[in-house]
Amino acid sequence: MFNILSLVFKYIFIIIIYLFIFSIIRLIYLDIGNMNYDDTDNSAYLKLINKMEDLPYKISEYYTIDEKLTFGRNQSNDIYIKDPFVSKRHFQIIEDEGDYYLEDLDSANGTYLNQEKIEDVVKLRNGDIIKISNIEFLFVNK
Amino acid sequence: MKLENKRIISVLIVFCLSFIGLVGYMSYFQVFRAEKIKQNSYNKRLWINEENIVRGSILDRNGTVLAYSEKQGDEIKRYYKYGRLYSHIIGYSYREYGKAGLELTYNSQLLNINENSAINEIINIVAPSTVGNNLELTIDHGLQEKTRNLLKGKKGTVISMNPKTGEIYSMVSLPDFDSSRLKEDWNEIAEDPNSPFLNRAIQGLYPPGSTFKLITTIGALNTSNLDLEYDCVGSVNVHGYTFTDYQGKGHGHLNLKSALVNSCNTYFTSKSTEIGRDTLGRVAEGFMFNNKIPFDLPVKTSSFPVNENIDKTGLAAASIGQGKVLATPLNMLLVASGIANDGEVVQPYLVKNIVSKDGKMLKTTRTETLSRGTSSIMADKVKDMMIDVIKYGTGKNGSIKNVQVAGKTGTAENASGNSHAWFVGFAPADDPKIAVTVLLEEEGSSGGRSAAPIARDLIIYALNNIKF
């Protein structure tokens, strides 16, 4: 009896081990896109505060901001998110003489900076938290 | 990207490659190397099965037990009841020295373990075998003993078989060894210059000498417009080389029959050019030269130079079984059997039945035709000549009162200086029941004088005692 079980189980074990490896690789694959975060050393960047794994769409953990960064549902944006609460063009960050400014682009659900809905262009400070729908970004500018 | 991170990534790549390399090597190892490594005799797993299975017995054609295993406490011991008598047939199975003979060929049947395959693997595990299967041989134990007694004191081999069915009745090769005393005798056996481990009947290649003239005779019968008459003066020059007859005496006027009866070398060598290499080769191959003979034990392949460029001298030498012709005694037995069996060569075999422990017949060997050596008419003609060889010719020592024997003697020259003595034949000639080959290695005397009497005594015993 044990012999038969053992024979069957050896295949099951291998299947489980490989499923396990596969599921971990899949999780890792989901964040493979941000191997370029280390460009952030000398410039400003947005860091995702949510756990990437918790978001049901493709998103990176770090986004560097060069001169301009746009956010929205449309693919033409630098960051585009397939979330129904995100407008086609939602907000943008613009650099001007070393400072960074956040501007809401008349989005339907608004952009929040440190829990406050912004109405106009706002200057960003290191450590600011930008929230859109339930996605939160940390603004880092050393 | 910063230099530091670049370096980190290159170290990571080295690690990844190392891991992938390990995976690659493991797969290579498993696919290409594992099978051979597993078979190493130091692998204790190989013997795990055997330690728990009572190996099957080996019996002769009448049910006489020749080898068996018995449980003694925790250990299972193998007994070879007749020590030396079956050393070249049954062989041995020892943990230290491995396996040989039928013990090797029929190992999985004797252990009743199944060959590797998914389903059999499950069967092996779910219902592991505890008692192996028995082998019933074609050998007649009485004849085997008789055969060994006849050969005793000589170096060589004697084989007998049923020419119609292919059953081997006896097979003895000397020197032999004691299967039951292998541990004690191993070093002695291994160092013996006469190689007792060699089964001369199937592993020895010898020039067949005049016994090969049977083939040349069929070749001559198959050559149209060949002048079969000849005047023998005791020697002949073929293309610059002089062939002489035994003791240099001329045989006078000869036809094909009287040439074979007197085993006239000059006759066959001088006709060989006309018969030609192709015809001779075709007949030889019809009798399994240059062909692998399927058998229960590994057989060396006899050779006739069909593809080599041999000159007329070489062909002349080949026509009388010298030069580049080499044959195993088993192959010469098949030549005699083929002639006895209306030109049809049947497959020889040793294992008649495989029987399970509870008496169920698992496998029975049936007679199979290997090849057609020659036509039934030609076979009859040659058979007549072979009868006269015994009656009036070189094989007189093989004759038996009341039984017509057909045969051919041979005295083969070889590098050692002492010629091999050959005899091939069968009896009774009108309804052959047994065919025999005798080879006495480096006997230094003629086949008619030393080999034929052995065959005669064997045939007498066999016809009186074997249940055919």
Added chain:
Amino acid sequence: MIKKGAKSRQPRNLLFLFEALSLSLLFLYQWDSLEKSTYITAIGLVLIIYLSNFLLLKISDGDQYIFLIVTMLLSIGLIMIYRIDEGLGVKQLLWISIGILTFYLTYFVLRYIKGWRNWGILYLGLSYLLFLFTFVLGSRIKGAKNWIKIGGISFQPAEITKLLLIFIIASFYSNKEKYKDIKYSNYYLVGIVYSFIALLFLQKDLGMAVLFYVIFLALQYIYEEDRKLIFLNIGLFLAGGLLGYVVFDHVKVRFVTWLNPWPYIDNKGYQIIQSLFAIAEGGFFGTGLGLGHPYFIPHADTDFIFSAICEEMGLFTGIGIIMLFLILVYRGFKIALRQKNKFYKILALGISVLFGIQSIVIIGGVLKVIPLTGITLPFVSYGGSSMLSNFIALGVLQVASEDLGLEDEHYEIGE
């Protein structure tokens, strides 16, 4: 709303399934001699592993994979050890529980006590002290004098020293500026590491010596600005290896039996050939748990556990283990790449290299790809001290996977 942790649940459940199935199979295997305590411990283990994976998600916002991968390795190893020796299996369960506790302890201690990178001298002193202990109190096991016995518990000090080595190197390179004024400070580090390696050589602990060397070489390659020092390092090692081959018989034996073990089948080459037999016998799917003959393999529960696993669980499980180590090392490097705090970055690197090279050296060794040196397969082999030290290393890696950059800001400013 998004389901929190939905995706990491899948591997966790697979792990749970694997453990449940294999443990019940093992219980069946040893049904007659099964004790109640075993039963309870096993269920306890499954719970501990499941819960700690779950808890870690709540406690740490760092990497969630490494602990998961490690628990899979633990499970495979434990099953094999239990199958070989029931008593040892129960002990291993205990070690795993202590190991997991150590992991959490390490995590919290490192998280809430600051200043680790400044205590290089302390690590150094501790290392030499451990070596001294080994020589004074050491007992010989398997021909190597690298164990000390305290109150009935055998302990291998080098398992701790290997972590101290990583801390020493990390503290050295992250305090580079401090040592800048000291002439030849780089050479001092080389000297220190080589003194360790020489001491290990004397203890006949070749596996550990190789480990120390590779960790040092990898970190040196990444951080040493004086590039010629790296070549010096490689040159020194080759020369040392050659010297060791000539002077020490045990080095020569390893090398000779690696090139061709078959002539020494019943003496020097016995171990490696038994390992090859086992792997060959296992085939792709193995013989099935309990159906092979791992008893024929020497040290099947420690150094040769990989061969035993291959025999009974198959080549595919063996490849699975290699892949698990590959992802573990990959995650470790990923953590290092992401870490901004230099000290922790080097620690993460050192630990990843440690896991990587240790598994490569022993797996390669039992496969006869490289000369065999006796070390354990991390998290899989039986062994208390290696289990603890590996869990401490994992705890450090877990801390390093978190965003420490902002907290340690004041150190950065100081530079």
